[in-house]
Amino acid sequence: MIYRETGQFKPTYQSDSAVFPIAQDRWVVIAFVAFLAVVVPFFGSEYLFQAILVPVLIYSIAAIGLNLLTGYCGQLSLGTGGFMAVGAVACYKFSTAFPEMNLVVVLLLSGVVTAGVGLIFGVPSLRIKGFYLAVATLAAQFFLNWLFNKIAWFQNYTPSGTLTMPPREVFGVLVTSAAAQPHHRYLFCLAMVVILALAATNIVRGPVGRAWMAIRDMDIAAELIGFRPFQTKLLAFSVSSFYVGIAGALALALWLGSVETAEAFDINQSFQVLFMVIIGGLGSMLGSFIGAAFIVLMPIVLTNVMVYGLGFEAVTAKHFEFIFFGGLIIFFLIVEPHGIARLWQIAKEKLRLWPFPH
C-alpha cells in the first residue's frame, strides 16, 4: 500500500536501467541525503559529528570498498586494515610534501597509491582461492603495518612515530586539524561518500560489475565463457583498495587527526570492516551503509546503556560489550545470513502487498 510501483511506466531504456527505477525509492534517498546535508549540520552537536556521523561515513567508504571485492568479486580479504594504513600514510606524505595541493587531489592520489599496493597483494588471488587467499591477505596486513612502523621516512622522521595531519582547506573552508569545525568535516565526508557511492553503484551495474559477479559465482565457468580472471580479479583488488585507501586517508585527515598506523589500522580494523560487509549484506551497496552504521553505533549504544544506564563499572561493561557484540553477530548470521539489507528487501516486498497479502 505504502510502497507500490503501479502506474510507473518505463518508456525508455534509460528509465528502465536507472539506479532507482521506482520513484518512491528515488525520493526517499534524495530526501534522506538532503536531510543529512541541509538539516543535520544545524542541530548536530560536536559529539554527534565526531563520534558517530563522521566514523559511520568513513567506514561506509571502507565497507563499500571491501564489498566490491568480497561481495561482488567473491575474493575474501583480511587486509583491509593494512590498506587503510596505506591510504593514511599516502595522505600524510602527500599533504606534507606538497602543501599547496588540494585536499581532494591528495585523497584521490592516496586512493591511487593504495590501489597500486592492492594490485600487488592481489596477485596471489590468481593462484590461491578461498580461505587460503584470506590468510594470504593477512600477509598484507602484517607486512604493511610493520613497514610503516619500521621505516621512519613514512612518518617524516618524527620521533614519536605518529602521523599528524596538517591543517588543510577545501574551497576556503578549513576541514582538517583540530581547529576545523566538526560540521565542516562532516559535510566534506558526506560529499565524498555520495560521490564514491554513486561511482561504485555504477561500476557494479556495468560490464565490470557483471564480470566480477561472474567470477564470484563460479570462476572457472566465467573463464570459459570469456571473462579474463587475471584482469577482472586484479581490477577488483585495485578498485576495492582505492576505496579502502580513501577511507584510510579520510580517517587520518578528518576523523582522528593524528594516528599511529600500527595501532589505528591493526587486524581488528580488518575484521570490523568485514563484519560491516557481512552484517550489512554481501553484494549490496545499501548493506555497506547499514553495516557501517551498525558496527559503529553498537559499541557506543552498549557502553552507554551499561555504564550510564545500568551503572556497571567500565571494565565489566567492556567485557559485556564483547559478549553482546559477538552474540549479536552470531544472532544476525543465524537469523539472516544475507545481512540486514536482505531484511530490508523482504520488508519492502511485504509493504508492497500490505495490508492485503493475497
Added chain:
Amino acid sequence: MNVLNAVFVAPFLDMADSPAFFFEVVIGGMMTGVMYSLVALGFVLIFKASSVFNFAQGVFALFAAMTLVGLMTGTVPFALDKALPGMPAFVAIVLTGVVMVGLAFLVERVVLRPMVNQDHIIMFMSTIGIAFVLEGFGDLMWGSDVKLLDIGIPTGSFFFLDMMIQVFDLWAAGIAGVLVLSLAVFFQKTRTGRALRAVADDHQAALSVGIPLKSIWVIVWSVAGIVALVAGIMWGSKSGVQFSLSLIALRALPVLILGGFTSVPGAIVGGLIIGVGEKVAEVYWGPLVNGAIENWFAYVLALVFLLFRPQGLFGEKIIERV
C-alpha cells in the same frame, strides 16, 4: 653490491662460521614450530570434519588456560575477590577438559546447528563471533589480569654438543608428539575415528550410511577443545596466561596454509618449517631491517609455498569442475 653481500652472502658465512649456533637456532625454531603445530592442529581437525574455519581456536586455548589457572588457584568464577582452596594440577586439567567438551556441545547446539549449509564465509564470521563472546566471557569469569600457569613442567637448560637446549621445549615437543600419536591412533583405530574420517571425506555420503553428523561434530569440536587445552597449557606456562595468548591463532594461520587446511601431518611439518624459517630469518636477516620481522615473515614464507602448491604442501588436491 654491499646490499647484495649483506643479503645473500654474509648470513650464510655466519652460519658456516659457527654451526653450533646455527643448529641451536634451528632447534629453537623447531621447538617453537611444534607449539605452532599444536594450535594449527585444532584448526585442521575442525576444518576437516565440518569445513568450518574456526577462528576461535586461539581464544579456545586462552579460555582453557584461564579455566585451568582459575581451578588451580581456587578462584571463584564471577566473584574474583573470594577464594576457594585450589586443586592439584591433574584434577584441574581433567576438569578443564570437561569444560571444553561442554563448550563443544554448546557451540554445536547454539551456533552450528542453526547454520548448517551456510556459506563458508558466514560460518567463518560466526566463529569470530564465538571468539568475541568467549573472550568477554572468560575475562568476566576469571578476571583479565596476567596469570602465571605452572603445572610442574621442568624448566632450565642444558648443553648438548655445544648447543643450549631448553628443557621446557623438549617437554613441549614430547607432549605434542604424544598428542599427535594418540590422535592418529584415535582416527585410524577406533570406530568413532573411522566415522570422523568418513564425515571429513564426504558429508552426504557419511550421512547416507547412517553416521550421525551432529554427534560427530560435537566430538570433533571436543577434540579440538582438548587440543586447545594442551596448546593453552604449553603457551600459558611459557609466556603467562593473558589476552595475547589468543593471538597465537594468528601465528598458526601461516602454518595452516603452508601445510594445507585438511592435513594433520601438514600441520606438523608446516609448523616445523615456519618455526625454523622464522627463527633463522630473524637471527640472520632480521638485523638488516631492524628486526621484528616475525610478525609477517611466516605469512610471506607460506605465500611463497602457496604460489607453487595452492592447496598447501599436504592439502587435498583442489579439483574444480564447472
